[in-house]
Amino acid sequence: MTVRTLAVVSAGLSQPSSTRMLADKLAAATVSRLEEDGIETQVQTFELRDVAQDIMNNMLTGFPSPKLDSVIEAVTGADGLIAVTPIFTTSYSGLFKSFFDVIDNRALTEMPVVIGATAGTARHSLALDYALRPMFTYLHAVVVPTSVYAASEDWGSGADTVKTLPDRIDRAAGELAALVARTDRSHLVQDPFALDASFSPTGGFQAQ
Amino acid sequence: MQFGIFTVGDVTTDPTTGRTPVDAERIKAMLTIGKHAEDVGLDVFATGEHHNPPFVPSSPTTMLGYLAAQTSRIILSTATTLITTSDPVKIAEDFAMLQVIADGRVDLTLGRGNTGPVYPWFGQDIRQGIPLALENYALLRRLWDEEVVDWSGEFRTPLQGFVSTPRPLDGVPPFVWHGSIRSPEIAEQAAFYGDGFFSNHIFWPAEHTAKMIAYYRQRFEHYGHGTAQQAIVGLGGQVFMRKNSQDAVNEFRPYFDNAPVYGHGPSLEDFTSQTPLTVGSPQEVIDRTLGFRDYAGDYQRQLWLMDHAGLPLKTVLEQLDILGGDVVPVLRAEFAKDRPADVPAGPTHESLVAAAAVKAQAQTQTLAGRATIKAAPGAAFGLSVVDQNVDPSVEPAPVDTTKIDTTQKGA
Numbered sequence: 001m002t003v004r005t006l007a008v009v010s011a012g013l014s015q016p017s018s019t020r021m022l023a024d025k026l027a028a029a030t031v032s033r034l035e036e037d038g039i040e041t042q043v044q045t046f047e048l049r050d051v052a053q054d055i056m057n058n059m060l061t062g063f064p065s066p067k068l069d070s071v072i073e074a075v076t077g078a079d080g081l082i083a084v085t086p087i088f089t090t091s092y093s094g095l096f097k098s099f100f101d102v103i104d105n106r107a108l109t110e111m112p113v114v115i116g117a118t119a120g121t122a123r124h125s126l127a128l129d130y131a132l133r134p135m136f137t138y139l140h141a142v143v144v145p146t147s148v149y150a151a152s153e154d155w156g157s158g159a160d161t162v163k164t165l166p167d168r169i170d171r172a173a174g175e176l177a178a179l180v181a182r183t184d185r186s187h188l189v190q191d192p193f194a195l196d197a198s199f200s201p202t203g204g205f206q207a208q
Numbered sequence: 209m210q211f212g213i214f215t216v217g218d219v220t221t222d223p224t225t226g227r228t229p230v231d232a233e234r235i236k237a238m239l240t241i242g243k244h245a246e247d248v249g250l251d252v253f254a255t256g257e258h259h260n261p262p263f264v265p266s267s268p269t270t271m272l273g274y275l276a277a278q279t280s281r282i283i284l285s286t287a288t289t290l291i292t293t294s295d296p297v298k299i300a301e302d303f304a305m306l307q308v309i310a311d312g313r314v315d316l317t318l319g320r321g322n323t324g325p326v327y328p329w330f331g332q333d334i335r336q337g338i339p340l341a342l343e344n345y346a347l348l349r350r351l352w353d354e355e356v357v358d359w360s361g362e363f364r365t366p367l368q369g370f371v372s373t374p375r376p377l378d379g380v381p382p383f384v385w386h387g388s389i390r391s392p393e394i395a396e397q398a399a400f401y402g403d404g405f406f407s408n409h410i411f412w413p414a415e416h417t418a419k420m421i422a423y424y425r426q427r428f429e430h431y432g433h434g435t436a437q438q439a440i441v442g443l444g445g446q447v448f449m450r451k452n453s454q455d456a457v458n459e460f461r462p463y464f465d466n467a468p469v470y471g472h473g474p475s476l477e478d479f480t481s482q483t484p485l486t487v488g489s490p491q492e493v494i495d496r497t498l499g500f501r502d503y504a505g506d507y508q509r510q511l512w513l514m515d516h517a518g519l520p521l522k523t524v525l526e527q528l529d530i531l532g533g534d535v536v537p538v539l540r541a542e543f544a545k546d547r548p549a550d551v552p553a554g555p556t557h558e559s560l561v562a563a564a565a566v567k568a569q570a571q572t573q574t575l576a577g578r579a580t581i582k583a584a585p586g587a588a589f590g591l592s593v594v595d596q597n598v599d600p601s602v603e604p605a606p607v608d609t610t611k612i613d614t615t616q617k618g619a
Contacts, residue, residue, distance in 0.1 A: 060473030063412045065482060193392040193423050201400035203343030204362050 001040045005186050006030060007078035008045040011085040011096035018118045020047065022150045023084040025166075026114055029173030030082065030180070037181055044074050048095050055095065058102040068102075076107035077190075080114075080180035081141070083132070087119035091131040100135060107190075109140040112179035114172045116148040125149040144175035209543050210554035211536045212252025213245050213528070214287035214444065214511040217265035220518035223466040228518075231264050237521040238265065241514075242275045244525050246282040248532025251554070254285035254317065254511055259293075259326050262468075269302040276310035283556065284310055287406070287444075287511065288319025288387045291348070292340040293330035295364065299344075300351035300372040307377045312557025315383040317406045317442075318345060320394075332363070338393045339363075345384075345397065352381035380564050383555040385442055385509075388420070395420055399427030404440035404555065407504075410513060411469065413482050417443070418503035425505065437551055442509035443500055446485045449530045453488040459523075460487045467517035490534040497535075498542055506547050508554040510539070 008027045012019025023045065031041045048055065054068035064072055075081060085096035100108075115132040117125070128147040136143045146168065152158075154165045215238055221228040229237065242253040253275065255265045265271060272284040284306070289299060299316075307314045320337045321327075327334040343361045350357050351372040360366035376382070385404035388394035389412055398405040405424040407417045421441055428439035448463075450456035457476065464476045464487075479485055486496040497510065512531065515524040553559065 057474040057478070061411065061470045061479070063416070063482075065474070065478065066413075192419070195393060195396060199393060199396070201342065201397045202346040203339055 001038060002181075003040045003042060004034060004079040004180050004183075005077070006041050006043045006080045006082065006180065007075040008043060008082045009048065009075060009084070009096075009099065010045065011048045011093050011099070012118070013049055013086070013093075013095075017047075017086075018150065018152070018155060019084050019086050019116075021155075022116050022118055022148065022169075023082055025169050026082045026084070026116055026148065026173060026176075029169050030080070030114070030176050033170075033173050033177035034181060037177070039177075039181055041180075044078070046071050046075065048099050051099075052095055055098050055102055059098060064102065072103055072107075076103060076111075077186055078111070079183050079186045080112045080176055081108070082114050082116065082176070083136075084116035084118070085132070087117050087124045087127050090124050091127050092117070092135070097135070100139070105139060107139075108136070110183070111139075111141040111185060112176055112183060113141045113143045114147065114176045115143055116150070116172075118150045120152050122149070122151040122153070125151070142179060144172060144179065146172040146175055148172050209507070209540065209547075210251040210283065210509045211539065212250045212254065212283070212285075212509070212511050213241070213514050213531075214252075214254040214256070214285075215241065215265075215515050216256045216513065217258060217263045218468055218516050219262040219264055220468060220516065221466075222518040222520055223462045225520075234264050235271070237524075238271065238515070239274060239278075240521060241524055241528070242271075242282075242284075243278050244528050245532075246279045248528050249536060250282065250528070250532055252283045252285055252509065252511060254287040256287055257290050257294075257321075258323070259290075259329065260323055269306045272306055272314070273309050276306065276313065279313075281313075283313050283315060285314070285385075286316045288317045288321075290321045290326075291318040291344050292320045292337050293326055293332050294344075296344040296348040297351065297364075297367070297370070297372065300348050301374075303382050304352070304372065304374050304376050307382050307557075308374055312377050312380075312561075314557075315385065315555065317385040317387045317404075319387040320391075336363070338391065341394065342397060345386075345401075349401065352376050377557070378561050378564075380557065380560045382557075383560060385440075390416065390420070392420070392423055395424040396427055399424050399433075399439070400431050402428065402431065402433035404442055404508065406442035406509070406511075407444065409444040409484055409500075410446040411483065414484060414500075414503060421504050435550070437505055437548060440552065440555060441504055441507035442511065443504055443507060444484075445497060445500075445510060445512040446483075447493045447512055447514070447527075447531070447535075448487045449490050449493055449527060449535070451489065453492060456487050456489065463517040463519055471517075490530055493535050494538050494542070497539055501543065506543070506551045508552065 006027060008023050010020045010023040027043050031043060034041045051068045051071055054065040058064045058068055085092040113136050115128055117128050128149055133143050148168050150165055159165060217238060219229060219231060219234045245253045255268050255271055257265055257268050259266050268286050275284055303314060303316055320341050324334055332340060340363055343363055347359055347361065350359065355371060357370050358368050383404065385406040386394050386398035387406040387408060389408045395405055407420055409417050425436035425439040429436040448456050448460040450459060461476055465471055470479055476487065480487060486493050514527050
């Protein structure tokens with residue numbers, strides 16, 4: 001059976017966290033979609049709260065602690081990524097952004113990603129498209145068209161009954177699963193010492 | 209093996225007193241520290257180069273020129289000389305001048321510098337840091353190795369018929385180290401020329417340093433300068449010592465907690481476990497430093513950062529006393545044990561002059577051998593009489609860049 005790895009990053013802060021709940025639902029839906037295609041999925045879920053101080057220390061010192069390093073390794077080496085943040089002050093949370101700030105900006109190249117967000121109201125749902133999506137685009141990740149936003153009302157009676165939260169999750173999961181099924185990212189060897197093909201130890205000039 | 213200190217030259221408020229030295233006081237303190245380094249028996253004093261406050265050493269060769277007159281034995285070096293934003297012609301001139309003044313007690317470590325605005329202030333672009341380091345050094349090398357230089361490149365006004373003066377002392381340019389924390393391109397450059405590679409070491413975990421050095425050693429061998437274990441490696445270090453370990457921790461903690469670079473971040477305990485920083489007794493420093501060899505191999509130069517983060521001059525001088533009195537003598541003896549005979553010692557002007565003489569002699573003998581080869585017994589059977597008995601470990605052979613295929617890519 002083919003095996004794929006899926007990394008789940010949740011920047012939720014509370015216990016229980018609706019951000020984590022959304023992340024878990026996206027993960028479960030993706031695993032189930034991949035299973036239909038005969039693909040086994042190994043899911044690793046990370047709450048950024050657990051490495052919050054390590055992330056800030058990395059920001060200050062320039063290198064990750066061993067604990068954070070293992071998280072970064074797992075996330076950047078996965079075949080797919082589910083990234084979910086609470087919306088704070090109309091954008092991703094600082095913790096969420098800081099995590100992606102300390103990762104090498106080439107490490108998520110071609111990574112299939114689903115983005116999700118949670119907040120108290122639906123008013124800030126566009127943050128997914130003006131904040132999260134451009135960030136992952138900058139990182140050359142492949143963000144699936146459907147992103148999932150869950151406002152407080154989506155968890156109860158005020159939810160959208162036409163395009164329900166489970167519908168949206170399933171659609172996003174289907175899009176992610178299709179990309180994860182095809183990628184072989186997790187099997188690629190990352191060589192940190194690989195030099196650019198145009199590299200010459202004497203620089204660009206020609207000796208006369 | 210050489211032991212010494214390197215200074216960043218930061219002007220930092222002493223967090224325990226709230227007092228900040230003025231630039232002049234800090235510069236004078238650095239001079240005192242440099243002289244004291246020789247007095248306590250250290251081999252190297254190296255200064256940083258910066259062009260922005262809170263750092264004072266903008267003109268390293270001025271400082272080192274003064275120290276050259278005030279000392280008699282210590283090697284005067286840099287950590288680092290900015291090869292990106294400084295004109296390589298001026299570097300060639302300044303260090304050749306200093307080399308004469310210091311009777312050869314000079315080498316330098318090249319670095320790129322990581323302060324964004326310094327690049328545009330000097331008309332450069334930080335995104336071109338690596339290409340600048342490569343091209344500028346290629347020019348610097350030629351200015352020292354060749355007499356009359358015609359040159360044109362991407363980053364500097366062309367030169368026609370230029371002779372850099374003064375010419376290197378005894379025909380031997382200062383030894384060059386290339387410093388980098390994380391750029392394999394710089395390790396590759398150092399290996400290509402057979403120059404030294406200096407790993408900052410102190411701001412990143414040791415596993416990272418180990419990989420960079422292993423890469424440099426492997427590439428050094430690839431370029432034909434000797435075996436991997438003969439590559440010339442230098443390491444940074446950072447220590448604070450008191451007789452009792454806990455006294456060292458208590459005294460250093462406020463300086464650590466407020467230090468530039470890592471202050472207000474990880475705890476002292478986390479940082480000491482994750483980087484080479486050692487705060488404790490002299491014996492702890494000895495044990496930790498000897499451990500560097502486990503992942504860096506037998507190396508040539510160990511420099512420590514001793515005077516940053518606002519530590520008062522008096523404290524720094526006490527630290528040097530401990531370093532020179534209790535630590536370095538033990539390290540000299542311990543590092544000498546089991547050191548393979550073909551691993552070179554730290555480079556000095558004398559060793560470079562000797563290596564150049566050996567090389568010149570070898571060339572003469574080769575020519576003589578060719579001249580007599582017709583008459584040599586066995587020559588008809590393809591037996592060569594050319595003397596191959598030249599010790600390759602004395603000095604990495606200089607690279608003739610005209611013979612190197614520059615299309616060759618790093619692996």
